[in-house]
Amino acid sequence: MIHRIIIALAVTISLTGCGGQKARERALASEQKAIEAQERAKAASRKQQAETEKAKETPASGEKPKLKVTSPAFENGKLIPKKFTGEGDDVSPELAWTDLPEGTKEIVMIVDDPDAPIAEPWVHWVIYGISATNTGLKEGVAKKEKLEDGTMQGKNSWPETGYGGPMPPPGDGPHRYFFKVYAVSQKTGLEPGATKKEVLKAIEGNVLASGVLMGTYERK
Numbered sequence: 001m002i003h004r005i006i007i008a009l010a011v012t013i014s015l016t017g018c019g020g021q022k023a024r025e026r027a028l029a030s031e032q033k034a035i036e037a038q039e040r041a042k043a044a045s046r047k048q049q050a051e052t053e054k055a056k057e058t059p060a061s062g063e064k065p066k067l068k069v070t071s072p073a074f075e076n077g078k079l080i081p082k083k084f085t086g087e088g089d090d091v092s093p094e095l096a097w098t099d100l101p102e103g104t105k106e107i108v109m110i111v112d113d114p115d116a117p118i119a120e121p122w123v124h125w126v127i128y129g130i131s132a133t134n135t136g137l138k139e140g141v142a143k144k145e146k147l148e149d150g151t152m153q154g155k156n157s158w159p160e161t162g163y164g165g166p167m168p169p170p171g172d173g174p175h176r177y178f179f180k181v182y183a184v185s186q187k188t189g190l191e192p193g194a195t196k197k198e199v200l201k202a203i204e205g206n207v208l209a210s211g212v213l214m215g216t217y218e219r220k
Contacts, residue, residue, distance in 0.1 A: 064207060064208065064209050064210065065099065065101055065208070065209040066099070066209060066210070066211050067097050067098065067099050067100065067181050067183060067209050067210060067211030068097065068098045068099055068211055069095065069096070069097045069179060069181050069211040069212060069213040070095070070096050070097075070213060071093050071094055071095050071096070071179075071213060071215075072094055072096075073093035073094060073139070074093065074215045076213055076214055076215075077214055077215075077216070078215060078216070079215065079216055079217065080093070080165075080166055080177060080215035080216065080217045081093075084165050084166075085165040085166040085167060085217055086164070086165045086166065086167030087167065087219065088165070090163075090164070090165045091139060091140040091163070091165070092125065092137065092139065092140060092141045092162075092163035092165075093139060094136065094137065094138055094139040095109075095136050095137045095179060095181075095213070096135060096136035097135065097136060097181050097211060098135065099209065099211075100132065100183050100209070101183055101208045101209045103185050103208060104132040104183040104184070104185070104208055104209075105132055105184060105185055105186055105187050106128065106129060106130065106131075106132060106184050106186070106187045106188060107128075107130035107131070107132060107134060107181065107182065107183055107184070108127070108128040108130065108181070108182040108184060108188065108199060108203055109125065109126075109127050109128070109130070109137075109179065109180065109181045109182070110123070110125065110126055110127075110180050110182075110196055110199065110200070111123070111124040111125035111126075111163070111177060111178065111179050111180070112124060112177075112178060112180075112196065113166070113168070113175050113176065113177050113178075114176065114178070115168070115172075115173075115174075115175040115176055116168070116175065117169065117172065122157045123155075123156045123157040123195075123196045124156055124157070124163065124164050124165065124166070124177065125153075125156060125162065125163045125164065125179075126153065126154030126155065126156060126194065126195065126196050126199055127141070127151060127152070127153050127154070127162075127163075128151075128152055128153075128154065128188050128190060128194070128199050128202075129150055129151050129152040129187070129188065129190070130151050131149065131150070131151070132183070134149075141153075141162065141163060142162070143160070143161055143162030143163065144161060144162065145161050145192030145193050146192045152190070152191070152192040152193075152194075153192065153193075154190075154192070154193055154194040154195055154196070154198070154199060155193060155194070155195050161192075161193065166215075166217035167219070168217065168218065168219055169219070170219045170220060171219070171220065172218075172219070173218060174216045174217065174218040175216065175217055175218065176214055176215075176216055177214065177215050177216065177217065178212050178213075178214050179212065179213040179214070179215070180210065180211075180212045181210060181211050181212070181213075182203055182207050182209075182210045183207070183208045183209045183210070184203045184206045184207055184208065185206045185207075185208050186206045188202040188203060189202065190202055
């Protein structure tokens, strides 16, 4: 009798040991599957990120062509000379644009500062009604609502007519100034003295191409 009990206990212990080993094997297999799933997820995330970056670099189908906007006064991303700021002569810089698409009826330009410490970008210049035959603007555009060639100017954020040069708060760090040029397929039909919002609303849906030149300025 005692012999049978001992044998039964031995069998039970053996079976328990086998069950524990199998449980450990199942746990290790589950852990391995979880690791593999994590690696697959990471690989998919890296692939998605790479595709996203590639999409940023590749123009989307139907994307509007770009205008090239330049100035002999400063290069894109570089410092705007003091002469063209509120601390200097406060005159507008010479500007040029190329690659106007066929069908351009009018050119519009808006200059603003998104780094201004207010809710919306500070508007420095609103100019529109520029002839599609023009390839740029000369330095020192007169600050009046309508120029001799029919070009019109609107109100900046001061609010004044024409160009107002960079004049950021002292100690506020470098501000960026975007000279944004639009080639539009229809005339705006606006009178002189329009605001940035009025001009943007007038050209909505009619922009054939656009380009930007960005300069910086800082007051210590």
